[in-house]
Amino acid sequence: MSGDAALYRLDAADGECVVCLAGDWGRAERLPSAAGIHRDMGQPQAVVIDGSDLASGHPRVAAFVHALHHELDAAGVSVTERALPQNVDALVALASPPPAAVRQTQRKPRFLASLGARFQNQVRISQDAAALVGQALARTPALVTGRAQTRWRDFVDLVRETGAASLPVVTVVNLLIGAVLGFIGAVQLATFGAGMYLADLVGIASAREMAAIMTAFIMAGRIGATFAAHLATMESNEEIDALRMIGVSPFEFLALPRLAALTLMMPLLYLYGTALAIVGGMVVAHIVLGTPPIAFIERLQDAVAFRQFVIGLIKSVAFGILIALTSCYIGLHAGRNAAEVGRAATRTVVVCIIGIISIDAVAALCTNALGI
Numbered sequence: 001m002s003g004d005a006a007l008y009r010l011d012a013a014d015g016e017c018v019v020c021l022a023g024d025w026g027r028a029e030r031l032p033s034a035a036g037i038h039r040d041m042g043q044p045q046a047v048v049i050d051g052s053d054l055a056s057g058h059p060r061v062a063a064f065v066h067a068l069h070h071e072l073d074a075a076g077v078s079v080t081e082r083a084l085p086q087n088v089d090a091l092v093a094l095a096s097p098p099p100a101a102v103r104q105t106q107r108k109p110r111f112l113a114s115l116g117a118r119f120q121n122q123v124r125i126s127q128d129a130a131a132l133v134g135q136a137l138a139r140t141p142a143l144v145t146g147r148a149q150t151r152w153r154d155f156v157d158l159v160r161e162t163g164a165a166s167l168p169v170v171t172v173v174n175l176l177i178g179a180v181l182g183f184i185g186a187v188q189l190a191t192f193g194a195g196m197y198l199a200d201l202v203g204i205a206s207a208r209e210m211a212a213i214m215t216a217f218i219m220a221g222r223i224g225a226t227f228a229a230h231l232a233t234m235e236s237n238e239e240i241d242a243l244r245m246i247g248v249s250p251f252e253f254l255a256l257p258r259l260a261a262l263t264l265m266m267p268l269l270y271l272y273g274t275a276l277a278i279v280g281g282m283v284v285a286h287i288v289l290g291t292p293p294i295a296f297i298e299r300l301q302d303a304v305a306f307r308q309f310v311i312g313l314i315k316s317v318a319f320g321i322l323i324a325l326t327s328c329y330i331g332l333h334a335g336r337n338a339a340e341v342g343r344a345a346t347r348t349v350v351v352c353i354i355g356i357i358s359i360d361a362v363a364a365l366c367t368n369a370l371g372i
Contacts (some may be wrong), residue, residue, distance in 0.1 A: 008032055010040060017044035019068070022053035025060040034067035038075070046078040057085025066095045132329050135251050136259055142252070143260055149252040158261035162223050166269065169218055174273035177210050178202060178280025185281075186288040195289040199296050202281030203304035211274040212312045213360060216319035219266065220352035224327040225345040227258050231331025232344035240332065255328035259321065266320030267313050274312065307372060315363055322355045 007028055011018040019037065041047065049065055051057075065081065065088065072079045081089065142148040185201040231254060234240050240250045278300065285291040327348045334344040 008037070010037070012041075012044065016046045016048060017041045018048045018050055020050045020053060021061060021064075022055075024055040024058070025064075026056060026058040028060070031060060031064065034064060034071045037068065038071045044077060046080070047072055048080050048082055049084065050082045051084035051088065052082070054085060057087045059091060061085070062088045062091035062095070065092050128333065129325075129329055132251070132255070132325060136256070136325065139249075139252055139256055140260070143256050148256055149248050150257045151253075155257040155261060158257055159265060161226075162219070162261050163265040163268065166219065166222060166265075167272070169222065170215055170269055170273050171276055173214050173218055174206075174211055174276040175280045177214050178206055178277030179284050180280075181205055181210065181277070182281030182284030183288065186284060190289060195285075195291065196295075196299060197303075198281065198285050198289065198291065199299040200303035202285075203278060203300045204308055206274050206277035206281070207304055207308040207312050209312075209360070211277050212270050212315040212319065213356060215266070215269050215273045215316065216323065216356045217353065219262065219269070219320070220323050220356065221349055223262060224323045224348045224352050227324070227327035228331040228334075228344040228348035229341050231255075231328060232334035232341040235332065235334050236336045236338065236340065238336070250332060251328075255324075255332065258328055259324040262320045262324040263317060266316045270312055270316035271309075274309070311363070311367060311372065315360065318359050318363075319356055322359065323352050326351050326355065 007021065007023045007025060009020045009022070011020060025031065047068075049068065051061065054061060061084075065084070069079055069092070081092075084092075139148060143150065181202050182198060185198045186195060189195050189198055189201070231240075234254070240254070243250050243253060282291075282293055282296045285296050286293060330344050330348050330351070334340040
């Protein structure tokens with residue numbers, strides 16, 4: 001077909017104009033113009049678009065129907081469709097939002113209304129977060145006694161993922177952090193002839209602050225983002241709705257084992273990271289200052305009290321709970337599309353990093369006030 005004459009015809013009766021679409025629009029070289037057809041109609045009271053003679057439902061048909069809709073709606077003419085292919089109807093509906101939605105997007109909310117909506121949204125988020133924490137406190141005994149709606153096989157897999165699978169990156173980061181602390185301390189302390197106190201600096205800094213913080217950052221980026229993306233994908237695939245339909249609690253089945261696994265593994269990873277950071281500082285002390293490893297360890301035993309490790313352990317547990325609850329909350333409340341999966345992972349990492357720094361600052365203030 002070389003022209004558009006065989007693609008449509010106009011029939012008029014009783015003030016109603018019928019646009020009969022026909023032929024194969026996918027093979028046409030020149031398509032009809034919606035504005036031209038509108039001019040040829042004159043001034044009809046209503047228009048019917050009939051697709052009973054179409055050879056196929058090509059997307060070009062949907063584009064033409066949408067354009068003709070736009071032309072006739074602007075002129076105040078009523079338009080209905082008849083016998084259009086199903087895919088054409090779907091494309092037209094996708095391209096044409098409801099009038100109410102259009103008016104809503106065009107109308108800007110007032111400042112006070114926008115401020116109230118944001119405040120209400122923050123209140124809702126706070127309520128949901130508090131409910132999640134309450135569920136964690138209420139259902140943890142059920143998990144310990146084996147009465148929770150979860151599978152132990154999933155819990156074991158989560159323990160392996162958060163624990164053994166995280167060892168390589170925890171090893172590299174904490175070893176290098178200890179080496180950096182050792183090098184900076186060695187350079188500065190050697191200036192004053194106090195190189196023997198390098199073990200104090202590396203030991204206290206690693207046990208009290210750096211090992212817990214760096215391990216938490218690693219787990220937030222590696223495990224927290226994974227948990228959030230996994231749960232957000234399940235939310236977009238309506239798998240979480242399916243769990244609710246069969247009477248299974250999504251929190252017990254999905255969030256509770258993740259919370260338990262991360263809370264259990266974080267103190268162990270902290271102790272492992274602290275040992276590696278001390279080893280990194282000891283190696284630097286031996287290379288830069290010539291301090292024998294035995295002398296470094298003896299000084300370390302005298303300098304680092306047991307309470308420094310207790311403070312680090314408490315922080316690591318708090319960091320693990322924060323990462324688990326944040327990732328589960330964001331994942332379970334993600335939107336139902338693919339873009340929300342990436343947003344959930346990114347939002348989890350950002351919130352966890354801010355939360356880790358905030359908890360560490362509060363802990364520093366409390367320990368300083370108590371003289372610990």
